[in-house]
Amino acid sequence: MTKADIVNEVAKATGMEKIAVQNVVESFMDSVKDSLSKNKNVYLRGFGSFIVKKRAKKTARNISKNTTIVIPAHHIPAFKPAKVFMNKVKNNVK
Secondary structure, eight states: OOHHHHHHHHHHHHOOOHHHHHHHHHHHHHHHHHHHHTTOOEEETTTEEEEEEEEOOEEEEETTTTEEEEEOOEEEEEEEEOHHHHHHHHHHOO
16 A cells, blocks of 8 residues: 555545545654654554664675674664564564
């Protein structure tokens, strides 16, 4: 499902214009990105959490050049689904 599909479904379900729904979806995504960039998690009860995970510094290998490289510690965005959401997917996917 793409962002356009989500906009179409929400517009159909609510009766709102697609432009208005698209603005809402874009604003929601911007809010989530802004919060995560400020190291603040976003919690949506019954859906899940957008969280910032810290990755530790590690040593890796560049196989093509046969060298060792150091990957510095960094933060990455992640999504953790709520239990209700996970159970619904688990029980309905065939």
